[in-house]
Amino acid sequence: MALNQKIRKVLDEFYHTILRMQVALDTVKNHFAQYTVAQGYEQYTEADHESWRRTMASLVDALRTRCAVPHVAALQASGLDPNFLPRLATINRALTKFDWRAVIVDSFIPPPAFMALQASGTLPITRHVRQPSQLAYTPIPDIVHEAAGHLPMLVDAQYRQFLRRFGAFAKDLRFSRLDEQVYEAQKRFAEHAAEPQPDERKIGELCALASELRREQAQALTPACLVSRFHWWTVEFGLIGSNTRLYGAGLLSSSREAVASDATPKLRLSLDCLDFDYEIAEMQPQLFVVDDWHHLNEQLDLLQAHVS
Numbered sequence: 001m002a003l004n005q006k007i008r009k010v011l012d013e014f015y016h017t018i019l020r021m022q023v024a025l026d027t028v029k030n031h032f033a034q035y036t037v038a039q040g041y042e043q044y045t046e047a048d049h050e051s052w053r054r055t056m057a058s059l060v061d062a063l064r065t066r067c068a069v070p071h072v073a074a075l076q077a078s079g080l081d082p083n084f085l086p087r088l089a090t091i092n093r094a095l096t097k098f099d100w101r102a103v104i105v106d107s108f109i110p111p112p113a114f115m116a117l118q119a120s121g122t123l124p125i126t127r128h129v130r131q132p133s134q135l136a137y138t139p140i141p142d143i144v145h146e147a148a149g150h151l152p153m154l155v156d157a158q159y160r161q162f163l164r165r166f167g168a169f170a171k172d173l174r175f176s177r178l179d180e181q182v183y184e185a186q187k188r189f190a191e192h193a194a195e196p197q198p199d200e201r202k203i204g205e206l207c208a209l210a211s212e213l214r215r216e217q218a219q220a221l222t223p224a225c226l227v228s229r230f231h232w233w234t235v236e237f238g239l240i241g242s243n244t245r246l247y248g249a250g251l252l253s254s255s256r257e258a259v260a261s262d263a264t265p266k267l268r269l270s271l272d273c274l275d276f277d278y279e280i281a282e283m284q285p286q287l288f289v290v291d292d293w294h295h296l297n298e299q300l301d302l303l304q305a306h307v308s
Contacts, residue, residue, distance in 0.1 A: 032103070032113060032116075032117065035105045035106070035109045035113055035124070036103045036104060036105055037104050037105065037106045037127065038104065039087070039088045039104045039127050040127065041085070041087055041088075044085050044129070047132070048085060048129040049083075049084055049085055050132075051129055051130060051131075051132055051135060052082075052084070052085045052129065052143070052144065053082065053083055053084075054132075054135055055130070055135045055144050055148070055255075056080075056082035056083075056144075056148060057082065058135070058136070058255040059071075059144075059148060059252070059253070059255050059258070060072060060075075060082060061255070062255040062258040062259050063246070063252060063255075063258055066245060066246050066251075066258055066261070066262075067152065067245060067246055067247075067252060068153065068156070068239075068240050068241070068245035068246060068247040069152060069153060069155055069156055069247075071152060073155075074151075074152035074153070074155045075148070075151075075152055077094065077155050078091065078094050078095065078151035078152055078154055078155065079091040079092075079093060079094030079095065079151075080147060080148060080151060080152075085129065085143065086125075086143065086147050088102060088103075088104055088125070091125075091147070091151070095123075095154065098121075098154050098155070098157075098160060099121055100121045100122070100123065100154055100160065101121065101122050101123070102122065102123045102124070102125050102151075103117070103122060103123075103124055103125070104124075104125055104126070104127050105124040105125065105126055106126065106127070107126050107128060107140065107141065107187075107191060108140075108141065108183075108187045108190070108191075109124060110175075110183065111170075111175070111183065111224070111228065112170075112171055112172075112173065112175065115166070115167040115170040115171035115173075116167065116171040117167070118163050118164065118166065118167030118171075119164055119167030119168040119171050120164075120167075121160070121164060123146065123150055123151065123154070124146065125143060125146040125147050125150075126141050126142060126143060126146055127143060128140065128141070128142045128143060128194070129142060129143055129144075130142045130144055130194070131194065131195075131196055134194065136254060136255055136256040137254045137256050137257060138194055139189070139190045139193045139194060139280050139281045140190035140191055140193065140194035141190075142194070144253050145249060145250070145253040145254075146249070146253075148252065148253050149249030149250065149251075149252045149253030150249040150252075152252060153247050153249070153252070156293075158293040159247065159293060161297075162293060162296055162297055162300065163235070165297065165300060166231070166235070166300055169304050170227050170231070173223050173224045173227060173307070174223075174224065175222075175224050176222045176224070178213065178216060178217050178220070178222075179217070179222055179224045179225060181213050182210070182213045182214055182217050182225075185206065185209050185210040185213050186210050186280060188206050188210075189203065189206035189207050189209075189210050189280075189281070190280060190281075192206055193281065207281065211279075214277060218277060221274075223307035226274045226303070226306070226307055227303065227307060229273060229274050229276065229277065229278065230273060230274060230299075230300075230303050232250075232278045233269070233273040233276065233278075233287075233288045234248065234269070234273075234288070234290075234296065234299075235248060235249065236248045236249055236250040236251075237250045237251055237257075237284055237287055237288075238251075238269070238287075238288060238289075238290065238296070239251075239261070239266065239287055239288070239289040239290070240289065240290050240291075240292065240293070240296070241289075241290075241291070241292065242291075244261075244266060244289055246258060246261060250284075256283075257283065257284065260283060261284075261287060264283075264284060264285070264286060264287050265285070265286045265287070266286065266287050266288070266289050267286055267287070267288050267289070268288070268289055268290075268291070269288040269289060269290045269295065269296070269299055270299065271299065271302055271303060271306060273288050274303075274306075
């Protein structure tokens with residue numbers, strides 16, 4: 001009888017966890033309906049799956065000793081199979097134990113929406129698959145970057161907490177008109193650069209426009225711009241510990257960037273990182289390292305005070 005009661009208690013807890021997750025997911029879908037789309041898994045081609053397999057094989061090899069968490073185990077724990085493109089339902093079943101969830105979005109979404117999702121414990125994942133010519137690196141967020149890049153670190157409870165805290169304060173930042181123009185310019189550039197047969201002249205024009213707007217933005221840094229820099233040097237390209245393990249999604253989704261990080265100059269993270277702009281289509285000239293998660297959260301507190 002005691003055993004049956006324990007089993008029933010476990011099942012009840014599991015049921016209520018699933019129920020809470022479904023309510024949270026429904027809330028997210030309703031609130032961000034303009035950004036979420038169906039995955040359309042059956043529309044993926046064998047070439048898409050092959051791009052995923054080849055990319056994951058190179059990532060598993062590159063991250064075996066470089067990732068901040070046990071990489072292969074983290075992939076499995078977050079519902080990813082190196083042999084097949086991930087299914088949203090499988091990811092969400094895996095994320096239940098972390099009280100997180102994922103939704104499918106269409107390419108870029110505005111930073112405030114991204115941060116609001118992050119604050120709610122929701123990871124936006126685009127259904128786009130990178131081109132075979134861009135397996136090592138792509139300028140546009142794709143399913144490799146957002147699934148293989150962001151998901152593995154969710155196995156770490158302290159990092160999950162940091163992401164929620166970051167999203168909670170960043171989601172309410174006001175964007176200036178110039179901030180919006182920079183976002184739109186970078187979005188257009190990345191989307192054109194990721195096309196199967198991109199128009200090099202058009203890409204050059206869009207890249208030049210984005211760079212010009214960023215130079216203009218650098219003359220009048222807004223809180224949103226400073227937060228985007230902090231996000232880039234931590235969530236996207238951060239390292240941790242004396243052995244400089246990788247936790248940033250940009251590093252965990254690019255074998256080229258991951259391997260290159262060994263020789264990239266490294267600085268201890270401080271608010272000095274706000275003085276460093278970035279280019280989404282170039283290798284990182286320097287990287288920032290936190291001592292531990294406490295150090296990362298400490299810098300987040302300083303950032304919030306700095307931009308408030």
